[in-house]
């Protein structure tokens with residue numbers, strides 16, 4: 001096979017959401033040439049393999065790339081998200097990224113897009129891109145930096161087989177195939193307690209399945225975020241700001257971290273499906289009150305650890321066996337979603353790692369990293385502005401993430417250019433909210449000052465709380 005050589009300023013590996021947000025900002029802030037490569041045939045990363053009824057979990061208003069709106073700025077009037085700003089469907093997300101690639105990136109004349117191509121580093125450190133169709137290999141010579149946008153390693157049920165065994169006599173499908181149901185089953189078992197499992201349960205209920213016919217195998221309950229607390233409209237300003245102030249007040253006022261989660265729940269800042277069960281995980285899952293109400297209709301929640309095997313008339317779990325109707329449709333939602341990030345800095349020599357620099361905000365983080373790359377020269381200063389927020393797994397990670405958020409936010413505020421950019425970047429969730437706030441609205445600006453002061457109080461208290469973490 002022949003090898004071609006291409007020179008570029010940046011080689012971006014992966015064309016998922018984070019890569020798209022990074023490239024979009026780099027195009028706006030620099031005149032760099034960029035090559036972007038992905039194994040898939042179109043941009044959007046894991047959204048290409050998501051289940052048909054997937055939607056964003058957070059409002060569309062601050063998802064995607066900085067230069068284009070994704071939201072139509074309407075509120076849903078029906079369904080489980082009623083009263084809240086719309087959530088783009090998976091199909092809408094993919095169409096949006098395709099449009100961004102075609103109409104913004106490619107028309108710029110500065111982006112070379114290599115779909116259906118696999119990136120690898122050769123033994124001599126050179127960058128190789130191999131076409132999955134022709135087998136041809138190209139060497140990419142990178143003048144500035146390689147951008148690794150593959151760290152999410154998003155696992156979805158359609159590509160990751162279940163870790164439990166399944167008898168050949170039972171029907172078990174990945175969540176992607178749920179809408180293919182063409183006859184009623186006596187029972188439905190949803191396996192997996194993450195947001196995908198929640199979506200599957202809600203889909204079944206919305207499509208007429210009686211709650212009594214649904215069994216939900218939930219290895220671990222999770223702490224959840226209420227979507228109503230971060231709505232992007234100016235009319236939601238007070239709710240949003242009060243929720244942030246509330247979080248700061250909790251951090252500043254509690255004496256022991258044992259009081260943290262109960263206090264957050266008491267103030268409506270975290271929620272759980274069953275208030276009598278102690279959640280053992282927190283993964284930034286976002287729900288509406290409508291979704292919570294639906295999920296609470298399911299009484300058959302099985303909390304007996306992980307599923308080990310499905311047999312024709314029983315399921316085997318870590319903590320025992322349960323009888324099962326032979327005519328059960330099992331819906332696998334057990335894939336891990338996002339994986340923990342590697343222990344590397346964002347700016348790593350000739351490499352940029354697209355990791356999160358604000359809690360559970362991957363596209364905002366990628367755009368901010370591109371802005372820092374464009375305007376800050378020194379790598380240690382770049383990394384000081386882009387400390388990596390740990391990915392959430394345990395409930396106490398709520399606090400660990402805030403510690404890095406607050407430290408990053410304080411450094412951003414000291415950089416005038418970055419602060420100005422943050423004020424207009426649509427991916428920075430406060431920016432869309434502020435668009436609708438008039439300069440003369442002194443009461444709202446006063447609340448923002450209060451938020452800043454409370455944030456500083458929380459930051460001052462954090463070392464004491466962090467020292468109490470044993471997990």
Ligand SMILES: Cc1cc2nc3c(=O)[nH]c(=O)nc-3n(C[C@H](O)[C@H](O)[C@H](O)COP(=O)(O)OP(=O)(O)OC[C@H]3O[C@@H](n4cnc5c(N)ncnc54)[C@H](O)[C@@H]3O)c2cc1C
Pocket residue numbers: 013014015016017018019037038039040044045046047050054055056057058059063117118119120149150151152153154337338360361362363
């Ligand atoms: C159901 C669901 C809902 C979500 N909702 C929201 C939301 O509302 N808001 C929000 O901010 N986040 C949300 N997220 C988080 C979401 O994962 C991120 O927003 C984002 O899509 C992750 O993008 P990524 O680019 O980091 O990774 P990915 O989407 O995993 O993309 C990585 C890409 O790299 C490619 N790749 C990997 N290795 C190579 C290689 N060697 N050569 C070539 N290509 C390679 C892969 O093919 C893939 O296309 C949601 C996640 C899920 C699963």
